Amino acid sequence: MSNSNQDHSTQSGDDKLDMQSPDLVSQNIEKLAQLFPNCVTEGAIGMAIDFDALKQELSYAVVEGNKERYRLEWPGKREAIVTANLPTTKTLRPVREDSLDFDNTENIYIEGDNLEVLKLLQESYLGKIKMIYIDPPYNTGNDFVYKDNFAKASEEELFESGQKDELSQRLVANPETSGRYHSDWLSMMYPRLKLARNLLKDNGIIFISIDDNEVQNLRKICDEIFGDENFLANIIWEKRFTRSNNSKTFATLTEHIICFRKSYTLNEVKEPRNEKADSTYTNPDNDPRGVWTSVSYVNPATKEQRPNLSYELTNPFTGQKVTHPTNAWKFEYKTYLLHCEENRLYWGKDGNNTYPRLKRFLTDMEDGMVPVNFWNRQDAGTTDEASKSLESLMNKKVFDFPKPTNLVQKAAKIGMGNDEIILDFYSGSATTAHSVIGLNSQDKGSRKYILVQIPELTDSKSEAYKSGFKNICEIGKERIRRAAKKIKEETGADIDYGFRVYRLDESNMQDVYYRPQDLDQGKMDLFGDNVKPDRTEDDLLAQVMLDWGLPLSLKIEQANISGKKVFKVAENSLFACFDKGIDEVFAKEIAKEKPLRIVFKDAGFKDDTAKTNVKQLLKQLSPETEMKVL
DSSP: OOHHHHHHHHHHHHHSOOOSOOOHHHHHHHHHHHHOGGGEEEETTEEEEOHHHHHHHTOSSOOOOOOOOSSOOOTTHHHHHHHHHSOOOOEEEEOGGGOBSTTTOOOEEEESOHHHHHHHTTTTTTTTEEEEEEOOOOOSSSOEEOOOOOTTSOHHHHHHTTSBOTTOOBOEEOOTTOTTHHHHHHHHHHHHHHHHHHHEEEEEEEEEEEOTTTHHHHHHHHHHHHOGGGEEEEEEEEOOSSOOTTOSSOOOOEEEEEEEESSTTOOOOOBOOOHHHHTTOBOTTOOTTOOEEEEEOEEEEETTTOGGGOOOEEOTTTOOEEOOSSEEESSOHHHHHHHHHTTOEEOOTTSOOSSOEEEEEGGGGTTOBOOOSEEOHHHHOOHHHHHHHHHHHHSSOOSSSOOOHHHHHHHHHHHOOTTSEEEESSOTTTHHHHHHHHHHHHHTOOOEEEEEEOOOBOOTTSHHHHTTOOBHHHHHHHHHHHHHHHHHHHHOOOSOOOBEEEEEESOSBOOOOOOGGGOOHHHHHHTSSOBOTTOOHHHHHHHHHHHTTOOTTSOEEEEEETTEEEEEETTTTEEEEOOSOBOHHHHHHHHTTOOSEEEEOGGGBSSHHHHHHHHHHHHHHOTTOEEEEO
């Protein structure tokens, strides 16, 4: 749209009276669209609300509906929506022995089903993630998908059929012969993307790698989840440069990267300048403003299509009046006059060009360049390079088809600043972590990553298994360790090389299934402490942080106060003490620290009186402190 048209529409909207009361229905639809973009559809007179979909969002049960509408449907879609909305009772348990610099690092690696993990992150990371990159199963007929509804099958049946592995992770093959080949893949992706959207900042962005098998369906569910107005690009990545004669039809040299923003808050996307782009800038006329490149002044539209952009130009060298025989110019007349005044029109070295070109100075590009939707192999790397690089790092081929670090780094340079968080919940071999460490070492950034990966078992005949990697998570964690060591040795950069490992597990709290009449005194004693006996203080602290909506990356310190171990999270943001014998003396000492939050075990108080007194003392001595009990 031309500047003149924009000015006209703005003027009409600002100056002309509506002569009617506010359209409250449209306003309400817009508000609902912000909360539930998947519930907005097309009606007879424009945007409308899909009330069946809205009912589903507000219900834990499957809501039936049979209205015809413009949207993507598949068997199991309603169940997928219910799956996303159902709460989870699981928790994350720290694994210090697998971590690197656990107490100080801000990077997170989580083992477990990403659906459950995304649910657990909803409070701690709601609206805090700047960028998401994922490389999910492509549904090629050889992939596994996560099945989220196993209510009809016993645990034994699931294990024996391969639908659960020894770590109780739900994985099933999805062959092309499956009657729900596309539906199962969509049912896997939909709830995960829906939950992921919640974690993005308002100006957040998501990149999703995919191939031709499901790119159309992925685009459609993203249109529904993020809103089609938030679609940014279908990026084509040149993943290889040599054709394979194994294919019987077309050899595939490219893949797709679907890119969406969360909202209009992200109104501009830029990528950093690079040497290749800068090399196109020269200064043939010795312009004092420095080097520049030029773009055409001719509009692809015709004069008939854009009559307001059709006018005479004057060549300042010859004085000749110039019009294009068929096409309009790109700018309105008043903008053309400004370009003349600022000497931004280039008519050729001797002023003999038929039409002018517009100068774009390198100094105008300091905030970066507009990215393009084709990423070539020189800039983004290839699958072959990625495989060789990982094999060199790990000394053996332990993972098939990793993504290049260049690819993720290129996305990160567009999608996030140098001190924000990237989430990858299909982590695979941990390319994203490797990419972030490398990028931080280059520009001394402080980007943080959260990686999630289901511990899918490696094939017992594979090199990975023979090398001691029993599941994919073991490959990913070892890759991060080796990449961190290598980058630190090569660059000496003072950055965060560590990562905290968490593992998805059942709740830390006791499950009580006894009927009241079956409980004798002996059994009652078992539940004097409502925490499972195999759970550690680290386990409890992680659950408290999640329940209180605190990021798992916050700095954790330990202190001794009145002879009891106290965990301090982010200085005074949270204190936690899980020792026994909590009494008034301890309360008086802890109140001096003025913590914002403090938590104890219910069984940790000296007695019921002490529990009441501790609460009252904290109210008196540290009124800002919020106390909770496990």
